[in-house]
Amino acid sequence: MTGANRSELNETRFARLVEAYGADPERWPASEREAARHLMSSNAATERSMAEARELDRALASVISPPVSAALERRLLADFDRAQRRWSLHKAINSVAQIVWPGAPLWQPAAVFGVALTFGIALAILAPLDMRPTDDSSAGNFALDAAPDSDVGQDI
C-alpha cells in the first residue's frame, strides 16, 4: 500500500506491516510510517504484535558480523590491478588497430589480420615443392659457370 494516509491504514494493515518489517518504525515503508506510528500503542492487539516483533528483532540483532579481513581487501585490489592490466593491453591493441583501420571496431582489423595469416599459412603448406626458392649456393655456381661464355665474344 503506497501513499496511505492515517485513515487508510487500519489495524489489519498495521499488523501486516509489523509482521513483515518488524517493530522498528525506521524499517517500515516511508509512505506509511507516520500513519503507522499513530497506531503503535492504540490498543492491546497492536501492542501485542509490536512486543512479539520486537522480540524477534532483538534475536536477529544478536547475530555477530565478523570484521572484514585485510587479506580479502588485498585480494580484491589485486583483482583490480589484474583487470587494469588486461584492460590496458586491450586499449593498446585497440589504438594500434585504430591507426591501421581508423574508425573501425577492433574485430574488423583483427578479422582481416586473421584471414591474411590463415591464407599465408595455407599457402606455405600447400605450395608445390618446385615453387620453393632455390638456395643461394647453386645460384652462385650458375653465375660462375656462365662467365667464360661471355669472355668468348670479347676475344673477337
Added chain:
Amino acid sequence: MIVDPDAELVARVARGDRAAAQILMRRHLPKMLGLARRMLSDSAEAEDAVQDAFMRLWTHAERWQPGQAKFETWLYRVTLNKCFDRLRRRPVAPLDAAMDVLDPAPSPESGLERAALSRQIEGVLQALPERQRAAIQLCHYQECGNIEAAEILGISVEALESLLSRGRRTLRARLQHLKDT
C-alpha cells in the same frame, strides 16, 4: 533521476583510478560480505562470492550508466546472484542438519555466550528458503528500504512483504524455545 553517491567513484574506477576502487571497496565490502556470509553460512565461500561480485565491478565499471539504478542496488543484486549460484551448486542438505544447531541450546538467561546465540540464530536463518532469507537479510541487516529490496530481488513490494512475513513467522516459531527456556 536517481542521485547516486557512488556515481563519481564508479566513473573514476572505470578510468582505472585505484584510489577510487579502494574507497568504493571499503564503503561496500562489509555490507556485501555480511550479506554473503548470512546467505551462505560459510566464511570462505562468502569471501569467494564477494570477490566474484567485485571482479564484475572492476571489469564492468565502464559500462555503468548513472541514473538508471543505484550502484549499491546493482552491487547487492550481483552479490546475491553469486550467492544463489553457489547455493544451487551445493548438494541438498537435509533440513534436520540445518536445525541441529538448535538442539543443545541453553537459554541466554543461563549465561549462554553471545557468540553461541549468534551461531544458533544464524543456523535458524540458514534453514529458511533462500528467497525468504535474502528478503530478511536485505531489510533487516542491510537496512534496505522496501522498494530497493524488492528491486534487488526483482519482485514487487507486495511479494517482498509476503516473503518477509513468512520468513519472520518461521523464525519466530523456530526460536520459540529461547523464550520458553
